[in-house]
Amino acid sequence: MYTFLGGIALLIIGYFTYGKFIEKMFGVKNERPTPAYVNSDGVDYIPMSTLKNSLIQLLNIAGTGPVFGPIMGALYGPAAFIWIVVGCIFAGAVHDYLTGMISIRNRGAHLPELASKFLGKVMKHIVNGFAVLLLLLVGTVFVTTPAELMSLLTDGKVAAWIFVLFIFAYYIIATVLPVDKIIGRLYPYFGALLLISALGVGIGLVVTGAPIPELTLENFHPEGAAIFPLLFFTISCGALSGFHATQTPIISRTTKNEREGRKIFYGMMIAEGIIAMIWAAAAMSMFDGYNGLNEILAAGGPGAIVSEASFTLLGAIGGTIGVLGVVVLPITSGDTAFRSARMIIADYLKIAQRKLSKRFWIAGPLFIVSAILTQIDFNILWRYFNWANQSTAVIALFVAAMYLYIARKNFWVALVPGTFMLVMIITYILSQPIGFNLPMNLSWIGGFIGAALIVVLFFRAARKARANNIPLEVDVSDWKVA
Template identity: 80%
Template sequence: MITFLTAIALLIFGYFTYGKFVEKVFGIKEERATPAYVDADGVDYVPMNTKKNSLIQLLNIAGTGPVFGPIMGALYGPVAFIWIVVGCIFAGAVHDYLTGMISIRNRGAHLPELATKFLGKAMKHVVNAFAVLLLLLVGTVFVSTPASLLNVLLDGKVALGILIALIFVYYILATLLPVDKIIGRLYPYFGAVLVISALGVGIGLVVKGAPIPELSFSNFHPDNLPIFPLIFFTITCGALSGFHATQTPIISRTTQNEKQGRKIFYGMMIAEGIIAMIWAAAAMSLFDGYNGLGELLAAGGPGAIVSEVSTMMLGAVGGTLAVLGVVILPITSGDTAFRSARMIIAEYLNVAQKKISSRLWIALPLFAISVVLTQIDFNLLWRYFSWANQATAVIALFVGAMYLYIARKNYWISLIPGTFMLVMVITYILNAPIGFRLPMNIAWIGGLIGAAILVALFFKQAKKARANNIPLEVDVSNYNKVA
């Protein structure tokens, strides 16, 4: 219990200390007009207040990541707590804050456009393809997951296919309609359900004195699987996730003032880390250790853990509400995944999105492809999603490092976590069954060499970009409205 409570305290402390430091390094401009006003279109660029933006951001980035990932990560024991705390404060929250704020400075630009600007034109097509692929995988995964949870919750009374169809209908509406019509109105309530349910489980663990294990490095699981780099691909959204870089531009287009950025971007990542801590602790403590957790996961997957924990901690009624909170998570990330994909493709093709017909012809093919992807084995999709997710996080962190390097600011806050994860991403794909299947010792060597080469190329590009005085932000000096 001491490890668990200390970890929660460190996450909160990190927001008020390191979060403030990152904000100071970036250097906010309260007087600068934001895209919500400069580019207001009533569809994607719509000013919304901090509370609403924060809850929407939390739901956008969460998915099932801070629940299912930590539950699976609990198999590694309390060492998972370390990655959640360290990863969240020094990598994930930095990643989210920088991508959000740099997007605000560049009229709400998405990651592919930012990567093209700061990492070179050669990255344009690669990152666009990579981002759309990731978002399609996310959207597809987050159709299947909530449909399965709802099917269990309803005792199979509604067919899985019907639930999937209903979720797709909702996704189409949320993708096409203006951001303040569905997302802006419903998400704050959904966010409240998510936060209350997670806090309920967390308080229940403390009040009931759950036997949460203390930190130990002597008991790594699962057997025969290396904790490094696998833990970084098992626990993602609760510590570091490239998916977030595709979501922050949605809110960078609705943020009223740069001073709100730390709470919206850095703060909501810390909130997600706390949710991840709660679910990891619950999984570790309530099922008679590793073997009990492993058996329940084998029988019913992470969804079974969610159902059991919720009922044990909150009773039948409260447990049902908690499960609904978890169902909301993937739905509210799936819809914004498709929305982001639509916006990225529109930017790539330079197609204005004010007319619904323009949104429609871009969005419908995405949904058609996703329907086909739902027929592929879920576990295979999830493995590719996990790798693509963290590879995207690396790109986003390097974009942040490049921005700070050109600005002659402390770029190490982004380059260090970016380089660390670059090693992990290369090592994983060299060793993994979905990759090159090389022996782990060879994969580690390849990861280190590959990262060293790419970091050297980064510095070469950075020096060139600084010498060429690449503009860090879009000029909005002729627009004076600031909230």
């Protein structure tokens, strides 16, 4: 229990200390107009309140990541707590804050446009394809998981495919309508439901005295399970997730003032970390240890853990609210995944989005491809999603590091976590069956050598970019509505 409560305390302290440090280092410009006003178009660029933006951001970035990921990560034991806390404070929240703020400084630009500006024009095409693929995988995965949870909630009386149809219909509407019509109106309530359900489970664990394991050398991870690199892909959204880099520009286009950035971007990542801590603790303590947890996961997946933990700790009514709080996570990330994909493609092809017909013209093919992807085995999709997700996080962190290097600011805050995860993604794809399936020792060698070469190239490009005085932000007077 001390490790669990101490981890949550550290997350909160991290927001007020390291979060403040990152904000001060970046340098907020309170007087600078934001894209919400300068680029106002009544569709994607619309000023909204800090509270509304914060709750929407939390739902956008969450998905099932801070629930399903930590539940699966609980199989690694209390080591999961370390990655959630350290990863969230020093990697995930930094990633989200810098991505959001740099986007605000550049007309609400998405990651491909930022990568083009700071990492080279070739990267624009690479990252654009990578981001759209990631968003399609996210949208597809987040169609099936809430449908399965809802089917569990109705004891199978309503088939999952019926929920899939309803979710797809909702996604289409939310993707093409102005951001304040559905997302802006409903998400704050969904965000409150998510927080209430997670806090209910957390309080239930404390009140019932759940045997949450403490971190010791003996139980650092069960049965010698290999932590590196798998843990960092199992728990992503609760610690570091590239998917967030595709979501923050949605809110960078609705933020009223730069001073709100720490609450919206850094703060909501910390909130997600707390949710991840709660569900990791529930999974570790409520199912008779490692073997019991493994059996339930094998039989019913993470959804079974969510259902049983919610109803056990919160009762019938509270349990239903708890499950619904988790159901809204993938739904409210799935629709913004498709929305982000529409916006990225529109920016790439320079297609104005004021007209509804043009939004449908881009969104339609995305949903057709997603419907086809639902026929692929979920576990395969999830593995590729995990790798693509963390690869996108590395790209975003290197973009942030380049921005800070050119600005002559502390670029190490982004480059260190970016390089760490770069080693992990190279090692992962070299060693896993979905990649090259090489022996682990060779994969580690390849991971370190590959990361070292990329870092050398980064510094070479960074010195050149600084010498060429690449502009860090778009001149407000040059902004035009897309």
